[in-house]
Amino acid sequence: MEYNFREIEKKWQAWWAQNKVFKTVEDAGKPKYYVLDMFPYPSGAGLHVGHPLGYIASDIVSRYKRLKGFNVLHPMGYDAFGLPAEQYAIQTGQHPEVTTTQNVARYRSQLDKIGFSYDWDREFRTCDPDYYKWTQWAFLKMFDSYYCTSCRKAKPISELVAHFQKNGSVNCNAACSEDLVFTAEEWNSWSDAAKSKALMNYRIAYQGETSVNWCPKLGTVLANDEVKDGLSVRGGFPVEQKKMTQWQLRVSAYAERLLDSLDSLDWTDSLKEMQRNWIGRSAGTEVVFKVIAGDKEKDITIFTTRVDTIFGVTFMVLAPESDLATELTTPDHKAEVEEYIAYVKKKTERERIAETKSVTGVFSGAYGINPLTGEKVPVWISEYVLAGYGTGAIMAVPAHDSRDYAFAKKFNLPIVPIIEGCDVSEQSFDAKEGKMCNSGFLNGMDVKEAIEAAKDYVESKGLGRRKVNYRLRDAIFSRQRYWGEPFPICFNNGVAEPLPMSALPLQLPEISEFKPTEDGQPPLARAKDWTWEGKPLETSTMPGFAGSSAYYLRYMDPHNDNALVSREAVEYWRNVDLYIGGTEHATGHLIYSRFWNKFLFDLGYVCEDEPFKKLVNQGMIQGRSNFVYRVVGTNKFVSLGLKDNYQTQEIHVDINIVRNDKLDLDAFRAWRPEFKDAEFILENGEYICGWAVEKMSKSMYNVVNPDDICENYGADTLRLYEMFLGPLEQSKPWDTKGIDGVHRFLRKFWRLFHDGDNMIVTDEKATPEELKVLHKLIGKEEEDINNFSFNTTISAFMIAVNDLSDLGCHKKEILEPMAIMLSPFAPHIAEQLWHDLGHEDTVTFAPFPKFVKEYTVENNATYAVSFNGKTRFTVDLPKTMSPAEVEAHVRALSQTEKYVAGQQIFKVIVVPGKIVNIVVK
């Protein structure tokens, strides 16, 4: 029997499913290992060959860990709420539930063909009421909590209420949207509605007015990570800034913890850096400036990281969106300012980004007083100052800040340098170096010294205080959509009231149309009787990241009806040991999940502060398109190498009728009617196509579907090939060149066991040479899997198989461990061979062979010499030398050099391969 992958794969996939081989149960006797893939959004297009890349890698690790004796949790499910299904519903009237179910079925059948070792009993979709019950539950917990800034954790809001009753807002240590000041008496005198309103300022899930990314085309608000370059990530529609009242999560309260615990994670530096930038910690100073606007006078606070430059302040700037801008404008400048604010408001986010270079602004008529110099400086209003960061007001030091500099140049404001010898005639001097001048008590100090000295001074004089600001903003948590989790919130005379836990899950109501209502209400407003005990329910739904923020916990205990996850389950599985997925979630899902986990950790529902210990980002697989070149105005096609002799037009050609960049001429003629009579100008009798790396897409005819590869080569070949393509983390184009190589390897592997219909494995004892081949591979695989270097393991397998073929080795002692070791990569063929060797159980839990180093004796003419176990050089020596002679020789040699090792003792170590190391102790 030849290697018949179709039969083998079908047979063992069915057998695994039937015997529930991958069903996982908690087992205190075994160490746990939790391997998770970022679950997919089931889109209508199905999986292409890029999706399984990470899944294959995680499956390899899962299977390897099982061989190593771990109890492995390896689940899969679907992130099923989201925009595309709803957009489709709006267009076609198809209920998103229906399309989602269809798409999930398609995904499942595609995944099943690849032979993953998921425990499908743990599968769920985020749109299942049994699941989103717990998303709603977590929201209610957040609604019912505040963040205590002194103990750095979430606490019940009732404790804060008790504090207010006793002390008012004094020492309340709660993260909040704005600093409210009230006494206990005031608090106690307030109505329930007023209290509720005040508490919104502190809740972790709260409703508040904020500037949001509004996408008119989608009819919904979007989170910052859902917007790129001023366009929505989904759909690419323009986004504008709008002030709206929205549900939000107080993620900003966790900024510090999210930043600090990054250090403990085994993630790539680039990803951690991305999160650090996104969180954007900056330690600076808040300084109070007195501002005089006509007959009005007001203290305003500015934020700066460079208090040391305060003597160089020549003007101040307010953000046009901030309330201060209108408040501090003097009557004689009112018209201009209003016009300017209107102009800024009209701009879309995209225009703003495009015009960052242009400088705009207007004078407010007000003047600020520099608290250190007493100097009077004009207050301007400009869009380069953002309302959402710091205090929305800055002191401008044009000599030492490039933005202030550009502004000063444009509006002819003075530029006063305060660092000795710097030249500010052409541009500002932003560097934090040099000696201070023109700066009163700071004169003569080094800049770094001056920063600290200025901070101390400002604090000691009560002019301001040190302040750490974060760029991370609270997450906007409502979407004006249908296909998402409903909020378990109703409104009692406009006051938000949580539903009781017993009301969960609050299920999505049936509606017939998914568009927003005529008066701009979200689609849920169309539902009949969308009320709770007579009170209207919230009509927004939760965003996509809500359901994906705690899903890894649910897999631990997916059918629990009493808790998101039971204490026993979470204490056994704890957190994810290995998480594999794309970088696109760096600042979205991976921040929200960490936040969500920390919140549940604070409340004692989970036992680890961080959800994902190790994270690996697989690269994107791009498409590789092929082109033919039509001679303009004819139906003649010229081969790539000759095309420069003609005027040609480049046409995408279906990659399925091209092999190794050579066009199948008949298939091309049959591809489309207009090419039926195509003629070709060939080179060396062949038509060579051009190619380019592009995104995989239908319109470029370059989509490769995993089902087709499974059909033509088998799942094992697909798995091996995706890994063989190159390092996991690297983005690379899909290119079927070379897939034959790995397929050939599997056939060779098969032939070590079989000759035609006969099993040819013997019980003979293995020779040291054969054992050496085996153990070299064992060592390599152990090392490589821990480094996620799967491509080199596969190379090592190829070498081993070639060596064993050369040695004519068909011995069970060698081949049985080889089959076990291959099983993570190519599980179907390994399972078949395992059974061929007479086993009745599955290879899944066979013990991974033990690595023994001794079978590595070899000698050769090249020697490498190392000093202190590190530095080495090679010397050519006669083959016949004994180790002692080698030592003498090397000693003599080294004494001729300046790095003399004369007195040192050499030790000869024999290692695998050609090189003998002579280590100097």
Add this chain to the structure above:
RNA sequence: GCGGGUGUGUUGAAAUUGGUAGACAAGCUAGACUUAGGAUCUAGUGCCUACGGCGUAUGGGUUCGAGUCCCUUCACCCGCACCA
């Protein structure tokens, strides 16, 4: 502009982490067998002015020894971007 990363044959890529650069595959060339194929096997394949010399984007440095470490320049990729 800031931050992170990458640069090795015709192609995907290896390199015991400072020690024979190009393993393993793909492609190409020649040959064998053949039921002529997208099968199998064998040999060759970095470059040159070839018994030698040169080669890991560029120029320099450290070292007995550099793809690997340090500095310069260039190119490409990714992320952030008026964050004070």
